[in-house]
Amino acid sequence: MIAVPLASAADAGGVAGRAVVVGAKLEQTATGTRLILVSSQPLSATPFALEKPDRLVLDLPEVNFQLPAHTGESGTGLIKSFRFGLFGFGRSRIVIDLAAPAHVASVVNTPLLKDLGSTVTIDLERLDREAFHELAGIAHASTPSATPAGNPAASGASAASSRDPRPLVVIDPGHGGFDPGAMGGNGDVEKTITLEFATTLAAELERRGHVRVALTRNSDTFVSLPDRVRFARDQNAALFVSIHADTLTGVANVQGATVYTLADHASDADAARVAEKENRVDQQAGLDAGENDEEVVSILDDLMRRETKVLSVAFAQKLVQSLEPHVRLNKNPLRSAAFLVLRAPDVPSALVELGYLSSDADRASLASARWREEASRAIANAIEARLQERPAAAASAAAQEN
Ligand SMILES: [Zn+2]
Structure with a gap:
């Protein structure tokens, strides 16, 4: 289970109008691997794929990550490890190092009780190499260095x-x-x-x-x-x-x-x-x-x-x-x-x-x-x-x- 101080997430997020992520955990599902974030507010996430090494990148609006030390250093299932942080002005990123080719099948925000925030459930599913290669090719068309991030609010x-x-x-x-x-x-x-x-x-x-x-x-x-x-x-x-x-x-x-x-x-x-x-x-x-x-x-x-x-x-x-x-x-x-x-x-x-x-x-x-x-x-x-x-x-x- 996620043991996090939910109230503090809402407090901090309310002040700055910027999401605060206070919890992150990984779990195996029937179809793949799931990354769950606990956030002070719902998050939009624009994913794209990179090869050599295989990675999935999630572009987010600016997020204040308040996660315990060593979060993301070890993984499970499809996720070898993940890193997170600010990426330029008004934007943040999560970079997932993959243990095997995969894609982001869904990103679902679920409100927490009493509007104390949101869980963000990011489901990864396995892809074969060829499909991942193709995904990495497509995704680059919208690489943030070439065009603004998909979500205008994020940039x-x-x-x-x-x-x-x-x-x-x-x-x-x-x-x-x-x-x-x-x-x-x-x-x-x-x-x-x-x-x-x-x-x-x-x-x-x-x-x-x-x-x-x-x-x-x-x-x-x-x-x-x-x-x-x-x-x-x-x-x-x-x-x-x-x-x-x-x-x-x-x-x-x-x-x-x-x-x-x-x-x-x-x-x-x-x-x-x-x-x-x-x-x-x-x-x-x-x-x-x-x-x-x-x-x-x-x-x-x-x-x-x-x-x-x-x-x-x-x-x-x-x-x-x-x-x-x-x-x-x-x-x-x-x-x-x-x-x-x-x-x-x-x-x-x-x-x-x-x-x-x-x-x-x-x-x-x-x-x-x-x-x-x-x-x-x-x-x-x-x-x-x-x-x-x-x-x-x-x-x-x-x-x-x-
Ligand atoms: Zn000069």
């Missing part, structure tokens, strides 16, 4: 756009407002170049019509790095592309575009320097760069980060490939470092340094409308190619990376 900020099934690409023009970014010797300012380029890229993507596009800023205003990340996450962006232009003092012959992804340890000293410089922005603005670290306190975080990292690197590789025939690239065009603006755990992200304001050749490129259009087409190609690839491939790549 508040994206509710307005949930009618448009096209994936959202967030373009992030670096710097702005009192933060000019890098300065070229001749008065070129990074914040202006990034906005100009981002606008060209957004227009190109919109013209093609396969994705939705949003900019983190569309005027000369300051936006903090955490706010840029939050903007993408709140809207369930499928990809995030940050646009910058570097400068090097006293070195005129370093030139070309470079694509960066997030890594704890920089790929090289130059990458570390660039990240350090780009991260300094918020300190200059009097903001604590780590302030939104508390936002995600999920134990799913590691898993999400790993999958997001695989997708981010694949995207960055595609960017380099796509830019190469059209744009002068840095001699080492694919690098990684600890960029704060690339830290969304659930949005694949890359940062493009278009070139060096300290290079005459790069400055001339950046000033050319034709160059900007050509580079935008190349980046748009990479974005579309990335979003068309089946996420299943990335999920299995993530599994293999483990």
Whole structure:
């Protein structure tokens, strides 16, 4: 039986308007395995399947899990183990590691006595491998990274756009407002170049019509790095592309575009320097760069980060490939470092340094409308190619990376 303080569930849930889950147990049924949650209110759950390893994921509205330590670590029947936690803003997830291929046959909310809450009964039934494989394929069409979660209430900020099934690409023009970014010797300012380029890229993507596009800023205003990340996450962006232009003092012959992804340890000293410089922005603005670290306190975080990292690197590789025939690239065009603006755990992200304001050749490129259009087409190609690839491939790549 579930031994839980039901009254406290109702109290806590009533205050925040957010479900509190205080109990979870597994049981075997005649047809499969059942996960029962005790919640302060009914929950909607949108399931999808992932292979390699076999998992069932349940997308939920934001839930405050108050479960005993070690809950979910061991399983029974079809369920090997399960994990739960916040997944981005206003959303939570349960990830079930399967002992055998299975699907969610039903999710039933049953009110508890005296309206003290609800039990949520999630019934899993066995599937054969082929059917599970098919399910994993179908489910990916609605993977939350590509489209808003099935239940609009589960993803508040994206509710307005949930009618448009096209994936959202967030373009992030670096710097702005009192933060000019890098300065070229001749008065070129990074914040202006990034906005100009981002606008060209957004227009190109919109013209093609396969994705939705949003900019983190569309005027000369300051936006903090955490706010840029939050903007993408709140809207369930499928990809995030940050646009910058570097400068090097006293070195005129370093030139070309470079694509960066997030890594704890920089790929090289130059990458570390660039990240350090780009991260300094918020300190200059009097903001604590780590302030939104508390936002995600999920134990799913590691898993999400790993999958997001695989997708981010694949995207960055595609960017380099796509830019190469059209744009002068840095001699080492694919690098990684600890960029704060690339830290969304659930949005694949890359940062493009278009070139060096300290290079005459790069400055001339950046000033050319034709160059900007050509580079935008190349980046748009990479974005579309990335979003068309089946996420299943990335999920299995993530599994293999483990
Ligand atoms: Zn910059």
